[in-house]
Amino acid sequence: xxxxxxxxxxxxxxxxxxxxxxxxxxxxxxxxxxxxxxxxxxxxxxxxxxxxxxxxxxxxxxxxxxxxxxxxxxxxxxxxxxxxxxxxxxxxxxxxxxxxxxxxxxxxxxxxxxxxxxxxxxxxxxxxxxxxxxxxxxxxxxxxxxxxxxxxxxxxxxxxxxxxxxxxxxxxxxxxxxxxxxxxxxxxxxxxxxxxxxxxxxxxxxxxxxxxxxxxxxxxxxxxxxxxxxxxxxxxxxxxxxxxxxxxxxxxxxxxxxxxxxxxxxxxxxxxxxxxxxxxxxxxxxxxxxxxxxxxxxxxxx
Amino acid sequence: xxxxxxxxxxxxxxxxxxxxxxxxxxxxxxxxxxxxxxxxxxxxxxxxxxxxxxxxxxxxxxxxxxxxxxxxxxxxxxxxxxxxxxxxxxxxxxxxxxxxxxxxxxxxxxxxxxxxxxxxxxxxxxxxxxxxxxxxxxxxxxxxxxxxxxxxxxxxxxxxxxxxxxxxxxxxxxxxxxxxxxxxxxxxxxxxxxxxxxxxxxxxxxxxxxxxxxxxxxxxxxxxxxxxxxxxxxxxxxxxxxxxxxxxxxxxxxxxxxxxxxxxxxxxxxxxxxxxxxxxxxxxxxxxxxxxxxxxxxxxxx
Numbered sequence: 001x002x003x004x005x006x007x008x009x010x011x012x013x014x015x016x017x018x019x020x021x022x023x024x025x026x027x028x029x030x031x032x033x034x035x036x037x038x039x040x041x042x043x044x045x046x047x048x049x050x051x052x053x054x055x056x057x058x059x060x061x062x063x064x065x066x067x068x069x070x071x072x073x074x075x076x077x078x079x080x081x082x083x084x085x086x087x088x089x090x091x092x093x094x095x096x097x098x099x100x101x102x103x104x105x106x107x108x109x110x111x112x113x114x115x116x117x118x119x120x121x122x123x124x125x126x127x128x129x130x131x132x133x134x135x136x137x138x139x140x141x142x143x144x145x146x147x148x149x150x151x152x153x154x155x156x157x158x159x160x161x162x163x164x165x166x167x168x169x170x171x172x173x174x175x176x177x178x179x180x181x182x183x184x185x186x187x188x189x190x191x192x193x194x195x196x197x198x199x200x201x202x203x204x205x206x207x208x209x210x211x212x213x214x215x216x217x218x219x220x221x222x223x224x225x226x227x228x229x230x231x232x233x234x235x236x237x238x239x240x241x242x243x244x245x246x247x248x249x250x251x252x253x254x255x256x257x258x259x260x261x262x263x264x265x266x267x268x269x270x271x272x273x274x275x276x277x278x279x280x281x282x283x284x285x286x287x288x289x290x291x292x293x294x295x296x297x298x299x300x301x302x
Numbered sequence: 303x304x305x306x307x308x309x310x311x312x313x314x315x316x317x318x319x320x321x322x323x324x325x326x327x328x329x330x331x332x333x334x335x336x337x338x339x340x341x342x343x344x345x346x347x348x349x350x351x352x353x354x355x356x357x358x359x360x361x362x363x364x365x366x367x368x369x370x371x372x373x374x375x376x377x378x379x380x381x382x383x384x385x386x387x388x389x390x391x392x393x394x395x396x397x398x399x400x401x402x403x404x405x406x407x408x409x410x411x412x413x414x415x416x417x418x419x420x421x422x423x424x425x426x427x428x429x430x431x432x433x434x435x436x437x438x439x440x441x442x443x444x445x446x447x448x449x450x451x452x453x454x455x456x457x458x459x460x461x462x463x464x465x466x467x468x469x470x471x472x473x474x475x476x477x478x479x480x481x482x483x484x485x486x487x488x489x490x491x492x493x494x495x496x497x498x499x500x501x502x503x504x505x506x507x508x509x510x511x512x513x514x515x516x517x518x519x520x521x522x523x524x525x526x527x528x529x530x531x532x533x534x535x536x537x538x539x540x541x542x543x544x545x546x547x548x549x550x551x552x553x554x555x556x557x558x559x560x561x562x563x564x565x566x567x568x569x570x571x572x573x574x575x576x577x578x579x580x581x582x583x584x585x586x587x588x589x590x591x592x593x594x595x596x597x598x599x600x601x602x603x604x
Binding site: 088186206209215218224258298300 | 390484485486507508509511519520521522525526527529559560563590593594596598599600601602603604
């Protein structure tokens with residue numbers, strides 16, 4: 001399946017107990033594309049400003065990442081700045097400057113219109129729907145990420161978009177906020193009534209949980225002794241997940257389970273270094289080796 | 303292996319969003335014994351007061367639970383009262399009345415002295431050590447639970463006791479507090495230097511993680527739509543874990559992994575009803591069926 005992602009391409013300034021980087025390439029779209037491209041070609045829909053030069057694109061080069069949908073607009077590129085404490089599960093956002101993203105109204109290149117797998121990164125649900133609407137025929141699999149901001153501010157728009165989505169990929173807190181239900185199994189049933197057939201709950205250091213109408217599947221986080229920068233873990237998870245599914249070409253119990261594992265694998269590599277650094281040096285061999293390690297992490301015989 | 307547990311036998315008053323019970327049988331020793339007895343005979347070391355009558359013992363009857371080590375002392379039985387909100391991971395302790403437990407100085411019945419598997423429930427580490435010292439020859443496997451109270455107030459005593467323990471079974475927060483290390487893999491290395499060869503981290507709704515010098519193993523929590531009362535989940539986990547190990551008669555990679563699964567199974571049943579109610583009606587068939595379900599929860603093929 002041909003895979004398209006819409007999401008931010010940004011500059012990030014990040015501080016963690018392991019160091020600090022300034023204006024490094026970031027954004028959900030970047031992490032997603034770099035993760036997914038290890039499995040399948042990716043079409044990127046995003047906007048950057050005049051400060052985003054050819055040099056900044058270099059990390060995408062030599063990979064099956066199509067940037068025909070990367071719009072250049074007058075103004076500055078989306079900028080995010082955040083700080084993590086010793087508890088890497090909590091972060092403080094220091095700055096969010098939407099810049100060119102504020103006026104973004106994605107118009108897909110013609111070659112993107114037949115995308116059969118689509119991931120709607122965490123942006124305004126109205127924009128997410130506008131991207132989805134341009135794709136014909138309807139994608140075979142559409143995934144969506146969102147956050148508290150959209151759940152609170154644009155609940156009706158989010159609901160309208162969710163009707164057309166198959167897989168919702170959010171965290172525990174967002175699941176509870178979206179559904180008003182604390183218990184995650186019951187929350188999943190609420191989600192199913194909104195449209196999606198599968199709910200993937202990203203739980204950071206606790207791994208990820210998938211609930212569908214047919215089964216529940218749990219994958220742990222890969223145990224790491226050093227987590228340098230958690231930024232982009234969830235987006236890399238989504239990239240590994242959707243990239244694997246698109247490559248597999250089928251969505252069924254088995255491919256969904258493997259997608260959860262590959263999502264976790266890509267998320268675990270992403271946090272080993274700052275920004276997209278680790279995703280950029282990663283090899284297919286390292287990915288497969290870590291995926292096999294996940295079997296050992298959970299394998300038992302009664 | 304013959305299994306001994308030392309831990310509280312108590313009266314609990316519990317309030318959760320699903321209801322309320324007053325003065326029901328509780329305490330780590332009770333949950334542990336009822337869980338472990340599904341696998342193997344259990345010897346109980348604890349103290350109760352004059353208000354603890356034959357009627358209260360009835361739930362232990364007809365099971366392989368030896369109460370020769372249940373001391374009756376003048377005064378009242380240990381009493382705990384707590385309330386859970388909608389987030390079942392957090393609880394408010396309303397009352398803790400040690401009563402007869404305050405002057406407890408366990409002296410083991412002669413028939414208990416050869417116990418080859420021992421679990422030291424969450425009590426004063428000095429008492430834990432005194433129980434361990436009475437057992438000859440040294441037990442083949444000794445597990446220990448503790449909590450923030452002892453980590454803060456009696457750190458030296460706890461360290462002295464840990465030297466003689468093989469498996470430490472605590473939660474994330476306690477692990478971090480005990481070792482001063484946020485990362486759980488690095489924290490486990492600290493724990494290994496204190497004596498134990500295995501660290502089992504109980505994570506409530508996120509399952510449990512085992513770290514040994516040789517391997518890491520993760521088991522999810524069983525997904526339940528209704529959690530009525532989380533009290534005793536960790537103690538039931540410990541009971542299932544140690545009960546299975548004692549029955550298996552060997553401590554190795556495979557039995558440790560299965561013990562993690564059976565621990566999770568017993569913990570998941572315990573929370574389905576108030577107090578020890580569900581553990582008391584549980585059958586071996588239900589246990590095996592849920593254990594098999596755990597395979598489905600985590601099984602994947604790349």
